Each structure stands twice: as structure tokens, then as C-alpha cells.
Amino acid sequence: MSAVEQDSGTQASWKDDAGRDLVRNAGERFALFVRGEGSSLWDDEGRRYLDFLGGIAVTSLGHAHPVFVQAVAQQAATLAHVSNFFATPPQLALAATLKRLAGAGEAGRVYFGNSGAEANEAAFKLARLHGRGSDGTDTRPRILALTNAFHGRTMGTLALTGKSYMQEPFAPMVPGVEFLDSTVEALEAAMDDRVAALFVEPIKGEAGVVPLPEGYLEAARELTARHGALLIIDEIQTGAARTGSWFAFQRAGIVPDAITVAKGIGGGFPIGALITFGAASDLFTPGSHGSTFGGNPLGTAVADAVLAEIERAGLVENARQRGIQLREQVAALGSTLVEGCRGEGLLIGVALTAPVAPAVVAAAQQHGLIVNAANDSTIRLAPALTIGDVEIDEFTRLFSRALATVQDALLLDAQTPTSEVPA
């Protein structure tokens, strides 16, 4: 059935299809999106939405950016895939770009996968290789990660993810991972010479855009170095200029042993990478890891074009400036539902004074704004890095209306005990 033939039963029919055909790992989908441009999305009924989620910090250049479109089309028409038995120019170009932007230096190396989880799987294996003594014995069996951090949903990365409700249904976990509170004291207490690696997110995105304490990365670098453990920083959500620097760790002025990237580097094309620094770059040897699709010329050409456009258009600085502007606008709303903002650049968690984030998301969608509830009391904003005054003004207007809608429902709820906050 074409869009023209469809009647008002359209909505029911795609929801039926989704309910019947898709694995039930997600809740009911709110909309059927058919097109995007810049920070706009359109659903199947022609309704426009302002996108301030960016597919969870993925569409760095917005939707259907000419640079992205051109890179996909041109590389698809040139060479899309040959396998890792061979090298291709886009793969080598992107590896060099990532090494330069991350400051990985001459010794740095890049492993390509197709997602964040695959990048972190590679990092997990890197940690195990580091943990093996030269005679193959497991001299460093301990891997440290932080409570509430998120590193992915595959079995290896789930073992690194400090959320028991995610792990429990899939137990037993890959062994060896211990979870710590995100304090320097907890790290000091846990660190010894049997630790292979410490995994950290500079800002815990999935936990609600929660930054590490001031000075944590510096202390983590010092402690891991002192005990010979790797410091592995998960920049999957925070990388690619999202937080107003190329990578969030760079603001701490440290050099990690490895970082992982994905989400924003492809601007919507699925790609992930592990970037190693220094001696950690020599841990993988021929045959120790691999991926059929990883580093294919199509994905790497697109990511290299996206990163080049971020650089050309000054979007690192834009993310920083617009982040400040957005925070000021949210504060200026003076809503009693807003406690304040966390995060950096254009990765923002709006902390609410009540656990009504799902209701705010639903109200925002009714008003034509896409945001996400990172947890019950945090709204996550991760718009395109290209946003300007027009998008920020529209966001402010729509977000203010969404907050007012929920506020009204709460007041009504307080007056008439039987009424409900919109779900």
C-alpha cells in the first residue's frame, strides 16, 4: 500500500506490524518516521518534529546532510566491501584521522567494528591480552568498571555494564569484572598489580548524563599507570565533538591507553572503533581479533567525511557554545520541574525535581519535540552538532510547553486523586 492509499487506519496498521514482527526488546514505538532533514523529522502522516535526541547522539550533522549523502552515494558507487584481507584508502584515511584527533601519536593504532558494543568487545579483549603474562598465565585477572556505567549489551560488554537489572536475566556473566563507586577513594582502595584495566565513561550517558567527579580521570591515570593497568575510556557517547572537545578525556589533559568510539563518528552510518595509544597498540597480533564488516570502505569513507565536516564547520566549538546557550535557556524557563543541567557541550541531562521524565518525553512528543528519558528524573538532550539559534529557540518553546503540560497534570493530580499523569 502506498502512502497515498493509506487512510486513518495507517497508525493502527504499522503499530500492528511492529507488535507482530519485531522482537519485543523495546516498548511500543511512538512514531513511524519516514524522512529527516537537519534537525527535523517527519512521520508517515506528514507531521514534523524537532529532533533533540539525534538518534541518541548519533546524527552529528543532522539528518540527510549533503556531506553525509554525498559520501554514502560516492563510496557506494566506488567500492563498498572487500573484507579485512585487504586495505582500502578510506579505511587508512579514517584510521589516520582518528589517531590525529584523539592524539594517539605515532604508536597509536585503530581497530574498526560496526557498533559501540563491538568497539568495547575489542577493548575487553585488549584488557585480557594485557592481563596475560608473557608465559600466557593470567597474571592480571581483575578488570575494574564503574557502577551504573553502560558499555553495551553483548555478553562481554554487558559484563562491563554496572547495572544488575540488565545483567541478571543473562547470568552467568563473563568473569573477572568488579564494579566500583565513581570516587577516587574507591579506585585507590581497589587498585593493585592484579588489575588488567579500568573502564570508564567520562560522562555516564545512559545513567542520566552523570559526569565523573572533578579530577577523577587524572587520578585514574596516575593510579592505573602506577600499577601497570590499562586506562580504557569509553567515548562512544561523548566522542566526536559531542561534549565540546573532540573527545571528553582531552579536557583532563591525560593520555589513556585506549578509547572506544562509535555513535557520532558515523553521523548515522553504523561504525565503531577502538583506538589504542602507546604500548597497548602492540597487544593484538595476527588472528587475535577480527570482523567481516569492520572497517569496510563504505562506513569508513562516511565517517571520515563526517569528521572532516565537523572540523571544517567548526562544530567542536559550536557544540561548546550551543551547549552553554541551551543550558542558559533551560535555566531561564524558571520551571519548578527543572532542577538544573548536567553534562558538557551538546550532551545534556536536564535534571527534574520529580520522577516525571517519561511524562515529559510523552508531552514533548505531543508538542512535536523528540527528547529522551535517560532515567525517571532526567531528560537527555543530544541534538545535531549543527544546531543554531533557530533550533534552540524552537526547542525552548516546545520544551517549555511540555513541562507546562506535565506541571498542569501534576497539579490536577494533586487536586483530584483519581486523575493520572499522562504516561
Ligand SMILES: *Cc1c(COP(=O)(O)O)cnc(C)c1O
Ligand atoms: C551506546 C553506548 C554503547 C553501546 O553502543 P552500541 O552501538 O549500542 O553497541 C557503549 N558505551 C556507551 C558509553 C554508549 O553510550
